[in-house]
Amino acid sequence: MSPSEVSPRHVGAGGELTIDLDAIVANWKLLAGRLRPDARCGAVVKADAYGLGMAPVARALWAAGCRTFFVALPDEGMALRAALADGAAPPARESVATATAEAEICVFNGPDRSSAAVMADARLTPVLNHLGQARVWSDTAASAPLPAWLHVDTGMTRLGFDEAEAAKIAADPACLSGIRVEAIMSHLACADQPSHGLNDEQRRRFESVLERLASLHPPRRSLANSSGIFLGPDYHYDLVRPGAALYGVAPQRTAPNPMAQVVNLKGKILQTHVIDTPRSVGYGATHRAERGRRVATVAVGYADGYFRALSGSARAHVGQTPVQVIGRVSMDLITVDVTDVPESDVRPGDFVDLIGPLHTVDDLAREAGTIGYEVLTSLGPRYARRYLGAAA
Numbered sequence: 001m002s003p004s005e006v007s008p009r010h011v012g013a014g015g016e017l018t019i020d021l022d023a024i025v026a027n028w029k030l031l032a033g034r035l036r037p038d039a040r041c042g043a044v045v046k047a048d049a050y051g052l053g054m055a056p057v058a059r060a061l062w063a064a065g066c067r068t069f070f071v072a073l074p075d076e077g078m079a080l081r082a083a084l085a086d087g088a089a090p091p092a093r094e095s096v097a098t099a100t101a102e103a104e105i106c107v108f109n110g111p112d113r114s115s116a117a118v119m120a121d122a123r124l125t126p127v128l129n130h131l132g133q134a135r136v137w138s139d140t141a142a143s144a145p146l147p148a149w150l151h152v153d154t155g156m157t158r159l160g161f162d163e164a165e166a167a168k169i170a171a172d173p174a175c176l177s178g179i180r181v182e183a184i185m186s187h188l189a190c191a192d193q194p195s196h197g198l199n200d201e202q203r204r205r206f207e208s209v210l211e212r213l214a215s216l217h218p219p220r221r222s223l224a225n226s227s228g229i230f231l232g233p234d235y236h237y238d239l240v241r242p243g244a245a246l247y248g249v250a251p252q253r254t255a256p257n258p259m260a261q262v263v264n265l266k267g268k269i270l271q272t273h274v275i276d277t278p279r280s281v282g283y284g285a286t287h288r289a290e291r292g293r294r295v296a297t298v299a300v301g302y303a304d305g306y307f308r309a310l311s312g313s314a315r316a317h318v319g320q321t322p323v324q325v326i327g328r329v330s331m332d333l334i335t336v337d338v339t340d341v342p343e344s345d346v347r348p349g350d351f352v353d354l355i356g357p358l359h360t361v362d363d364l365a366r367e368a369g370t371i372g373y374e375v376l377t378s379l380g381p382r383y384a385r386r387y388l389g390a391a392a
């Protein structure tokens with residue numbers, strides 16, 4: 001990376017995080033290509049696009065043809081609206097009709113009394129999860145009709161109208177007065193386990209709620225997240241909502257991962273030690289380095305999302321050579337046994353590959369006892385970031 005590509009505040013950064021926007025676009029197209037013919041593919045970009053940068057990610061996906069985006073919070077929706085207005089010049093080959101259409105931005109957590117008016121101003125589409133939110137949005141729509149999605153709970157017991165509330169809406173559509181229902185959605189609890197019985201049960205409950213709410217004439221239905229897409233066409237309905245798979249996380253627990261890897265993380269070596277007499281390494285003296293080992297200290301730690309739970313369990317690579325993280329992960333530093341690597345490759349300023357093609361986000365997550373989602377959303381702001389791809 002040339003110095004001009006590093007932002008001044010990242011001079012001396014302990015790591016380089018590279019995000020491949022072309023890979024994200026390729027993943028979106030791969031998912032879209034798996035859908036039944038009439039189904040559309042949206043994109044979930046909540047939590048700063050799973051930590052990878054909402055603005056560049058959403059602009060790249062918009063340029064690729066994505067028109068529906070999902071965030072969790074109203075703030076995220078407003079930031080996304082601004083990012084797409086700034087940077088989403090549509091490619092010339094698009095027809096005028098699609099080029100001028102504005103992105104649909106859906107906010108999973110819905111509105112409350114303090115956020116509803118600003119959401120309407122930013123032309124955000126809330127997902128309404130219960131009758132209280134429906135009332136707030138209905139009041140906000142007093143002057144002009146407003147769009148909304150409805151979330152019905154089919155087995156998560158997290159967000160969404162329960163059966164009694166859905167019955168209430170069916171009996172009294174006036175509780176949605178002023179609201180234009182754009183879609184009805186639900187969310188799967190076990191989609192990454194294709195053989196889990198709850199998948200089909202949720203799909204059947206979804207069908208039955210759709211029937212109950214047929215009088216609302218929702219133009220679209222949506223059930224599947226990333227993993228749900230791989231449960232097959234019965235789960236695709238009109239629009240799917242992938243997040244993790246766009247960012248390279250494996251959508252199914254057991255099958256090989258069909259997604260392209262998006263993230264590359266390199267940690268910078270600050271110092272190396274040749275062990276002449278056996279001694280301990282790091283806090284708690286949990287690791288003992290024997291005579292003749294070589295240890296590199298790398299400027300990445302748990303404050304950078306390199307979890308403390310990785311202490312003594314994580315692998316990394318120098319070039320093609322696997323190396324072991326030893327001792328405890330501390331806030332800003334880790335220690336790596338680099339005995340197997342030529343000394344000339346592990347001098348101060350050289351890099352150790354922490355996440356890459358040889359060691360994926362899912363691999364690191366497994367070593368930490370967590371999931372790829374948490375690895376990505378924990379990466380944090382201290383790395384020098386670089387975006388690759390046509391959209392960068």
Ligand SMILES: *Cc1c(COP(=O)(O)O)cnc(C)c1O
Nearest residue numbers: 044187225226227241242243244
């Ligand atoms: C986060 C989220 C998604 C995306 O899920 P992935 O597993 O990342 O594909 C879809 N729908 C809802 C309601 C979500 O909260």
